[in-house]
Amino acid sequence: xxxxxxxxxxxxxxxxxxxxxxxxxxxxxxxxxxxxxxxxxxxxxxxxxxxxxxxxxxxxxxxxxxxxxxxxxxxxxxxxxxxxxxxxxxxxxxxxxxxxxxxxxxxxxxxxxxxxxxxxxxxxxxxxxxxxxxxxxxxxxxxxxxxxxxxxxxxxxxxxxxxxxxxxxxxxxxxxxxxxxxxxxxxxxxxxxxxxxxxxxxxxxxxxxxxxxxxxxxxxxxxxxxxxxxxxxxxxxxxxxxxxxxxxxxxxxxxxxxxxxxxxxxxxxxxxxxxxxxxxxxxxxxxxxxxxxxxxxxxxxxxxxxxxxxxxxxxxxxxxxxxxxxxxxxxxxxxxxxxxxxxxxxxxxxxxxxxxxxxxxxxxxxxxxxxxxxxxxxxxxxxxxxxxxxxxxxxxxxxxxxxxxxxxxxxxxxx
Amino acid sequence: xxxxxxxxxxxxxxxxxxxxxxxxxxxxxxxxxxxxxxxxxxxxxxxxxxxxxxxxxxxxxxxxxxxxxxxxxxxxxxxxxxxxxxxxxxxxxxxxxxxxxxxxxxxxxxxxxxxxxxxxxxxxxxxxxxxxxxxxxxxxxxxxxxxxxxxxxxxxxxxxxxxxx
Numbered sequence: 001x002x003x004x005x006x007x008x009x010x011x012x013x014x015x016x017x018x019x020x021x022x023x024x025x026x027x028x029x030x031x032x033x034x035x036x037x038x039x040x041x042x043x044x045x046x047x048x049x050x051x052x053x054x055x056x057x058x059x060x061x062x063x064x065x066x067x068x069x070x071x072x073x074x075x076x077x078x079x080x081x082x083x084x085x086x087x088x089x090x091x092x093x094x095x096x097x098x099x100x101x102x103x104x105x106x107x108x109x110x111x112x113x114x115x116x117x118x119x120x121x122x123x124x125x126x127x128x129x130x131x132x133x134x135x136x137x138x139x140x141x142x143x144x145x146x147x148x149x150x151x152x153x154x155x156x157x158x159x160x161x162x163x164x165x166x167x168x169x170x171x172x173x174x175x176x177x178x179x180x181x182x183x184x185x186x187x188x189x190x191x192x193x194x195x196x197x198x199x200x201x202x203x204x205x206x207x208x209x210x211x212x213x214x215x216x217x218x219x220x221x222x223x224x225x226x227x228x229x230x231x232x233x234x235x236x237x238x239x240x241x242x243x244x245x246x247x248x249x250x251x252x253x254x255x256x257x258x259x260x261x262x263x264x265x266x267x268x269x270x271x272x273x274x275x276x277x278x279x280x281x282x283x284x285x286x287x288x289x290x291x292x293x294x295x296x297x298x299x300x301x302x303x304x305x306x307x308x309x310x311x312x313x314x315x316x317x318x319x320x321x322x323x324x325x326x327x328x329x330x331x332x333x334x335x336x337x338x339x340x341x342x343x344x345x346x347x348x349x350x351x352x353x354x355x356x357x358x359x360x361x362x363x364x365x366x367x368x369x370x371x372x373x374x375x376x377x378x379x380x381x382x383x384x385x386x387x388x389x390x391x392x393x394x395x396x397x398x399x400x401x402x403x404x405x406x407x408x409x410x411x412x413x414x415x
Numbered sequence: 416x417x418x419x420x421x422x423x424x425x426x427x428x429x430x431x432x433x434x435x436x437x438x439x440x441x442x443x444x445x446x447x448x449x450x451x452x453x454x455x456x457x458x459x460x461x462x463x464x465x466x467x468x469x470x471x472x473x474x475x476x477x478x479x480x481x482x483x484x485x486x487x488x489x490x491x492x493x494x495x496x497x498x499x500x501x502x503x504x505x506x507x508x509x510x511x512x513x514x515x516x517x518x519x520x521x522x523x524x525x526x527x528x529x530x531x532x533x534x535x536x537x538x539x540x541x542x543x544x545x546x547x548x549x550x551x552x553x554x555x556x557x558x559x560x561x562x563x564x565x566x567x568x569x570x571x572x573x574x575x576x577x578x579x580x
Contacts, residue, residue: 024579118481120478120479136480136504151568189502307561
């Protein structure tokens, strides 16, 4: 069995599981943000309303809001706080960063766990060797909270084998976007996607993170990187530092193996209307942008701010661009302060925002007027997700975002 | 489990954010239901009739896993939803909220707006009664049929208490 099958077998009390079987398995962690938490609480109170025997299993992070702009949104957060307090659910209130980064930084996700959540990017926790799957509110309210369990169909596994050496200036984010274009949106529907190969092995934890992050756009159920010394060294930096649930696959071949030479990838931009509309940066270079942002599930990492600081060194943000910087966690902001990056980027004309999920869905920031364009490290670019359906969202690496903020238009060049 | 109804045809890669737009997520269902899919076909929320069938293209219901998108679609009164392929959280949520769903595979010419179509969820059979075209889709897993029979996941958990204990 591979990692996913072993975790599902253990959690459902079986010796083996086969792809296609439906099992009912014990869940270790339920993660909710302010929106999914609200919707889950509504379903729970109206239709379930049972005791929650292990509330420590569930975590809520307010990440779409860092400070509610309307009374309606204030009421949503207040409702969530009261519900979390009533049931003893751990809450990280406004200002704690992006849901996925915050739960990792607080040591709440560990290798071998089963992690569920409504946020569609929940599978990103496969970077730690967890089985992380996005479920709907009814699973959370109806079976995870009252019984600590959920139903799962055992997925078939596809191994995406990445080897080779990237061209100069091509970042892991470019390669991740390029893969969505090469494989195609929805092409790995219902599958588990293992990211493997010498390229993946050579990446740091936070660069590996960019790969399981995109698996939802391929249609996958979950994704993982087989835990290794990089994973274990990262886990030792987390609170708790425990590794008790760690599982390794047996190493047999996946049902399907897709091989790619990352040396073929160039700098990439995902253009509207979907994440799969990926183009080499040269094809869209010169497109004016009024907004640039480092933030979201895949951005707002310390790595992103370091890259931006090196690109803005001695230069300023273009006068027609607003450059938003949104740390993914309080820890990242503290590190950026210590490294002098906060002052450097502030003085270069960029604007720091509170740790949060930034302009993701424009709940608290990031609405665009018709005709405006943003280039960002965000995970989604569907029209209408950020204000006007006539606005454009481009997704790119932190280097491309920072270079575009300086140029006033999409620019892949560092020079 | 057989459904017959008039087809509303939609395209590829429609995200849940466009089924229920962000600005309506916190509104009551009576409000949400008046805006379902309105960006893609403004006539749909106004003219959909009980028992109609929504037929979308590939990767229907991608993006956010919010179950409210499937609840809103069910609240329009449609009998079932058909797609060439579904995003997996959407497919899962359909059964959990009690909305029958059939995946028929990539074939954009199976039906057009207004065609009368027939869906057998257990066998996976899909028939366009207007054109006579038929195909075999993916039969629903027996566990999911049981879930639909119970009225969705929460009802299943209360009527079959041993399942999750």
